[in-house]
Amino acid sequence: xxxxxxxxxxxxxxxxPGxxxxxxxxxxxxxxxWRDAASFQRVSEYFDGRENTGGIIPLRxxxxxxxxxxxxxxxxxxxxxxxxxxFELQIITPASPEPRTFTFPTDIPAGSPVYQLGLTGAxxxxxxxxxxxxxxxxxxxxxxxxIAKESFLWExxxx
Numbered sequence: 001x002x003x004x005x006x007x008x009x010x011x012x013x014x015x016x017p018g019x020x021x022x023x024x025x026x027x028x029x030x031x032x033x034w035r036d037a038a039s040f041q042r043v044s045e046y047f048d049g050r051e052n053t054g055g056i057i058p059l060r061x062x063x064x065x066x067x068x069x070x071x072x073x074x075x076x077x078x079x080x081x082x083x084x085x086x087f088e089l090q091i092i093t094p095a096s097p098e099p100r101t102f103t104f105p106t107d108i109p110a111g112s113p114v115y116q117l118g119l120t121g122a123x124x125x126x127x128x129x130x131x132x133x134x135x136x137x138x139x140x141x142x143x144x145x146x147i148a149k150e151s152f153l154w155e156x157x158x159x
Contacts, residue, residue, distance in 0.1 A: 030136065034127040035116075040066050059104035060116075066120060071134070072116055084107065085105075088101060089103075090135045092132045094130075102123070136148065
């Protein structure tokens, strides 16, 4: 009986779920909307020609184009930085019920980084179009889903 009591703490530790690499990462909020190219320009850009992001990390499907439909994503990472991560964005548009997938490779720093994930250029040519549904996942370097967020219409209700 005593040997069983000595092993009990070890057995309990084995039964606890393992801590994932991104246990401290969460999506705080996501806002979506169209942004014109001019909305990204700041006064400093006129002097040095470089985009001033104000600390927000822009990731665009076509980096040379700024106008497009964006997902403003605020993360909270209380864990270590995540190297080699990527956002995977799946969208359904009014033009097709089949989801289109876009990936945005990035490193996730510790803290509260904010990202502008943009479908730009030919990937989202019209300011009047809105996505029907979307799903955003943050993937670890190995492809494992760390966190996910989706729009209300992403999942079909059970019948």
